[in-house]
Amino acid sequence: MGGWKIATGLLGKAVEAGVSEFVVCGGAHNAVLLEALARMADSVKVWSHFEERSAGFFALGRTMATGRPCAVVVTSGTAVAELLPSVIEAFYQARPLVLITADRPASFTGSGAPQSIVQTGIFSGYATVDLEKWEGKSPLHLNVELEENFQIENHAVFAGLEVGGFAVDFGKPNVGGLARWLRERTLRGLVVMIGDLEPEEQEGVFHFCRELGAPVVAEATSGLREVLKHLAVMDEDRFLKSKPPSKVLRLGGVPSGRFWRDLESMPEVSVWSVCRNGLRGLGRDAEVVTGSLERILPAMGEIEAIGDTAEILEGAKARRQRIEEALAAYPDSEQGWMRTLSVYASISSGVYLGNSLPIRGWNAFAQWERPVRVVRANRGANGIDGQISSWLGASADEVDTWGIFGDLTALYDFAGLKMLGQVEAKGRVMAVINNGGGRIFDRLPRLATMSEKAKSWMAAESPVDFAAVAKAWGMDFLRVMRADDLDGFEGNDCATLVEVVPDAAQGLCLLK
Ligand SMILES: Cc1ncc(C[n+]2csc(CCOP(=O)(O)OP(=O)(O)O)c2C)c(N)n1
Structure with a gap:
C-alpha cells in the first residue's frame, strides 16, 4: 500500500x-x-x-x-x-x-x-x-x-468522517465495601483528602463532603479548597502527623502534601482511595475503588454525617489565624508572594501550578475568600519537565489565565513558549518564582548532613536573564520583589512574564 x-x-x-x-x-x-x-x-x-x-x-x-x-x-x-x-x-x-x-x-x-x-x-x-x-x-x-516519498492520491479522503466518541467503562468498583468502611465508627475518626478532580467531579464531591461533615484536606487542584474552607484541617501536615486519624479517604488524584507521604509509615491508618486510574498512590497496603467520582459517590446511597469533629475544626481556626498573622508580617517571603499571586490569579479564568513548591504554597497560603475552580497541575509523575507546555495546552483558549512556575522548572521548557503564537495571549501571565534554583530541597531533613558541594548540586542554581527570555518570545516583562510592586497590575494583550524574587530572609522568619 x-x-x-x-x-x-x-x-x-x-x-x-x-x-x-x-x-x-x-x-x-x-x-x-x-x-x-x-x-x-x-x-x-x-x-x-x-x-x-x-x-x-x-x-x-x-x-x-x-x-x-x-x-x-x-x-x-x-x-x-x-x-x-x-x-x-x-x-x-x-x-x-x-x-x-x-x-x-x-x-x-x-x-x-x-x-x-x-x-x-x-x-x-x-x-x-x-x-x-x-x-x-x-x-x-x-x-x-512510511516511505519517505509519497504520492497524494485522493484529496477528499476525510469527507464525511465523524469524530467518534470514546466510551469509558470502569467495570464494577467495590462501592459496597467503601460504604461499609465509611460507616464504621473509629476512635480517631476520618479525614478526607481531595486531590485533582475533573470539572464534572467537583459538584458531587462538594455535596458528599458537606453531608459527611468530616475534616477535609482539599488540594487547590480539587477546585474545592475555598468552598470547603469550613471543614479544612489547616496546617495539616503538622497537625495530622501529631494526631493521625484512624481512616483516610482519598478522592481524586494523589495529594501533594507531606501527610500523604507520611502515611507510608503509618500502617495503622486505614486508607481508601476513589480515583480514575485505579492506583493506590502509596507503596503500602491500601484499598482502591476505580472510577470517576461522579459515578461512584451517588452509588454509595445516603451519607451519614460523622460526629465529633468539633475539636479538629475549632483548632483549625487558631491554626488559620497563625498563618494569617505570619503572612501579614512577612509579605515579601515566598509564602507571602503565593498569597499575593493567588489574589490576582483568583480573578483570572484559571491558574496552573508548575511544580511542587508552588502547589504546596498555594494549598497552604493562597487566599480563601474567592473560590478558584480551575487550578491545574501535572501530578501524575510529578516531573518538572514540560510544565509551560502543559499550561499552554490546558489554557489555550482562555483569556486572563495564570501559570506559576519555579525558576528551574521554567528553564526546562523554554521551547514550550513557541506555542504563545498559537494560543490566546490576552491577559496571559507566566509568573516565575526566582528563588535561585530548586529550593524545595532546602526542606529535606537529610540536606543538613550533606556537604556544601553536594547541596549546590541539589539546588542547581542557574542565573537566567528572564527579561531576555521574555524578549526572545515577544512577552512583556515585569520583575517584582516587594508585594506592592504588583499594585495595579493588569494583564496585557500579549503574554507577560512576571519574575518574582522573594525575600529569602523573610521566608526563614515566617517558617520559624
Ligand atoms: C524531570 C524532573 N527532574 C527532576 C525532578 C526533581 N525535582 C523536583 S522539584 C525540583 C526543583 C524545582 O526547582 P524550581 O523549579 O526552581 O522550584 P522550587 O523548588 O525552587 O520552587 C527538582 C529538580 C523532577 N521532579 N522532575
Whole structure:
C-alpha cells in the first residue's frame, strides 16, 4: 500500500476513535502525515510545534482542557523518544494522549541507518498499541511505517468522517465495601483528602463532603479548597502527623502534601482511595475503588454525617489565624508572594501550578475568600519537565489565565513558549518564582548532613536573564520583589512574564 493510503487510513482511524486535535512536529519521515492533516484541517484542529518533548506535554494539556483525546504526530528516531515523559505523565493521570509516530520501513529497523531506531513498543506498558481495545483513558501509541516519498492520491479522503466518541467503562468498583468502611465508627475518626478532580467531579464531591461533615484536606487542584474552607484541617501536615486519624479517604488524584507521604509509615491508618486510574498512590497496603467520582459517590446511597469533629475544626481556626498573622508580617517571603499571586490569579479564568513548591504554597497560603475552580497541575509523575507546555495546552483558549512556575522548572521548557503564537495571549501571565534554583530541597531533613558541594548540586542554581527570555518570545516583562510592586497590575494583550524574587530572609522568619 502506498504511503498516502497508509497515512490517511491511520489518521482516519484516529479521528473515528475521538481524536479531534493534533499537535504536529515536522520531519522528513512524517511529512506524509502532515500533508494529509493539512487536507483535513477544516474538520480537525492542528497545532504546530518543533520540539517533541514540549509538544507531547502541550497535547497532554489539551486532553486536560477538553477531556478528549489529542494526538501528537512526530517523525522517526529520537523524536519519538522525546515523548516518553508526557506519555508517563498521561498514564498516571489517565489521559487519552495519542502518539502517532512515523517509522522507517521494516528493513531499516536495527540497521543503524539514519534516524532509524526500534520504535515498536518503545513506551512499554505506558501506552497501549491496540486501537481496537483502547478505552480512551490512557495513552495510545500508533507507530506507522512510511516511505519517505509519497504520492497524494485522493484529496477528499476525510469527507464525511465523524469524530467518534470514546466510551469509558470502569467495570464494577467495590462501592459496597467503601460504604461499609465509611460507616464504621473509629476512635480517631476520618479525614478526607481531595486531590485533582475533573470539572464534572467537583459538584458531587462538594455535596458528599458537606453531608459527611468530616475534616477535609482539599488540594487547590480539587477546585474545592475555598468552598470547603469550613471543614479544612489547616496546617495539616503538622497537625495530622501529631494526631493521625484512624481512616483516610482519598478522592481524586494523589495529594501533594507531606501527610500523604507520611502515611507510608503509618500502617495503622486505614486508607481508601476513589480515583480514575485505579492506583493506590502509596507503596503500602491500601484499598482502591476505580472510577470517576461522579459515578461512584451517588452509588454509595445516603451519607451519614460523622460526629465529633468539633475539636479538629475549632483548632483549625487558631491554626488559620497563625498563618494569617505570619503572612501579614512577612509579605515579601515566598509564602507571602503565593498569597499575593493567588489574589490576582483568583480573578483570572484559571491558574496552573508548575511544580511542587508552588502547589504546596498555594494549598497552604493562597487566599480563601474567592473560590478558584480551575487550578491545574501535572501530578501524575510529578516531573518538572514540560510544565509551560502543559499550561499552554490546558489554557489555550482562555483569556486572563495564570501559570506559576519555579525558576528551574521554567528553564526546562523554554521551547514550550513557541506555542504563545498559537494560543490566546490576552491577559496571559507566566509568573516565575526566582528563588535561585530548586529550593524545595532546602526542606529535606537529610540536606543538613550533606556537604556544601553536594547541596549546590541539589539546588542547581542557574542565573537566567528572564527579561531576555521574555524578549526572545515577544512577552512583556515585569520583575517584582516587594508585594506592592504588583499594585495595579493588569494583564496585557500579549503574554507577560512576571519574575518574582522573594525575600529569602523573610521566608526563614515566617517558617520559624
Ligand atoms: C524531570 C524532573 N527532574 C527532576 C525532578 C526533581 N525535582 C523536583 S522539584 C525540583 C526543583 C524545582 O526547582 P524550581 O523549579 O526552581 O522550584 P522550587 O523548588 O525552587 O520552587 C527538582 C529538580 C523532577 N521532579 N522532575
